[in-house]
Structure formats: C-alpha cells, structure tokens
Amino acid sequence: MHVVRPELGLKEKLYLPSIVAGMGITLKHLGRSLRLMIAPEKKKTLSPLDMSATGMVTMQYPEEKWTYPDGYRGAPVLVKDEDGREKCVSCQLCEFVCPPRAIRITPGSIPASSPHAKVEKAPEEFQIDMLRCIYCGLCEEVCPEEAIFLRKENPIFVGQGRTEMVHNKERLYELGGIYPRPIKKWALK
Numbered sequence: 001m002h003v004v005r006p007e008l009g010l011k012e013k014l015y016l017p018s019i020v021a022g023m024g025i026t027l028k029h030l031g032r033s034l035r036l037m038i039a040p041e042k043k044k045t046l047s048p049l050d051m052s053a054t055g056m057v058t059m060q061y062p063e064e065k066w067t068y069p070d071g072y073r074g075a076p077v078l079v080k081d082e083d084g085r086e087k088c089v090s091c092q093l094c095e096f097v098c099p100p101r102a103i104r105i106t107p108g109s110i111p112a113s114s115p116h117a118k119v120e121k122a123p124e125e126f127q128i129d130m131l132r133c134i135y136c137g138l139c140e141e142v143c144p145e146e147a148i149f150l151r152k153e154n155p156i157f158v159g160q161g162r163t164e165m166v167h168n169k170e171r172l173y174e175l176g177g178i179y180p181r182p183i184k185k186w187a188l189k
C-alpha cells in the first residue's frame, strides 16, 4: 500500500515553533506547581485524580499521603475476634477464588489441648503477595468465617524487595487486628 506523505509547510520545516510550543506547556505546568507550593495545604487534600488534573504529580511521600477516593475498598488483611482468636479455619476458599493467585495457605490443625480445639483447623501459614493482589475483594466475599477483610486503615505498602511485599500470617494479623463481628460460628455453646 502506498502511503501519501503530506508536504511540510515552512512552519513544520522550522523546528523553532515546536520548541516554543513545548516550552509553553512546560511553563504552564511550572506555574501550577508553584501555585501549589505556595498553598501546600491545598495539595494535601487532593485525590490522585485531582493531582494529575493540576499537573502536580510528585508527592513527597511519606510526609505527604494520598487521600483515597470513596470507592477505595482497602487491602486484604486477616482479623481476630474480640477474644483474640484467629477466625480463619484454613478452608482455602479465598485461595481458590483469588483471580491473580495472590493467596497461599498452608492448612494446619489446632491441638486437642487448645480451648479452641472444636474448630479443628487454622492456617499454619497464610501469605498474600501484594504485588499480585488486585484489591478485588473476592476473598472477603467468599470467606465463610468473616476472617479476611479489605481494610482502608492500612498504610501504603512499600518494600525494598519482592519478598517484603509478601505479607505472612503474622503481618496480616498485625495489620488486621481485632475486628468485632456479631457472628461467632465456632464459639462454644
């Protein structure tokens, strides 16, 4: 197929007009950034979308934090009940349903001597790879024990390597803490 190349006019042949136009855009963004530097309190209340709309894209983390939109559901964590008992029974439903396969569970048994021996199972290890997680919330939806929730209170997850971005059971309970809920399916009667 023959592609017809348009003839370049004098303006296109001279590169200076394009450079001036580019500098104009740069100055426009510089003006916006300077305005936000003069009024930094305005920048702290901006959502990520507002930030890009104003041209202000660099955030001084961790001194500055994102404000999340209302629709943000949070990140998955494990929670314990009011008695400090882990609610997860390592049924692995969340591992099965997780679309990017971010969850890895090693099922374990609760010893017969435990006051919670009636439950029989608890995870020996529970990992969520936060580099894989897409924050969809399916794990929370499917959990029959209300043991895994997406919580908004979590900080932004940062790490110095991939291994630090895989949250183990200890970290997941540390982030989730105690989450009182009316349903206590496994409580002794």
Ligand code: SF4
Pocket (backbone or CB within 6 Å): 076, 097, 098, 099, 100, 101, 102, 103, 128, 132, 133, 134, 135, 136, 137, 138, 139, 140
């Ligand atoms: S939020 Fe979605 S992607 Fe993340 S662990 Fe749960 S099911 Fe998997």
Ligand code: SF4
Pocket (backbone or CB within 6 Å): 087, 088, 089, 090, 091, 092, 093, 094, 095, 105, 142, 143, 144, 145, 146, 147, 148
């Ligand atoms: S978090 Fe819920 S769905 Fe996942 S293994 Fe534990 S009890 Fe099952």
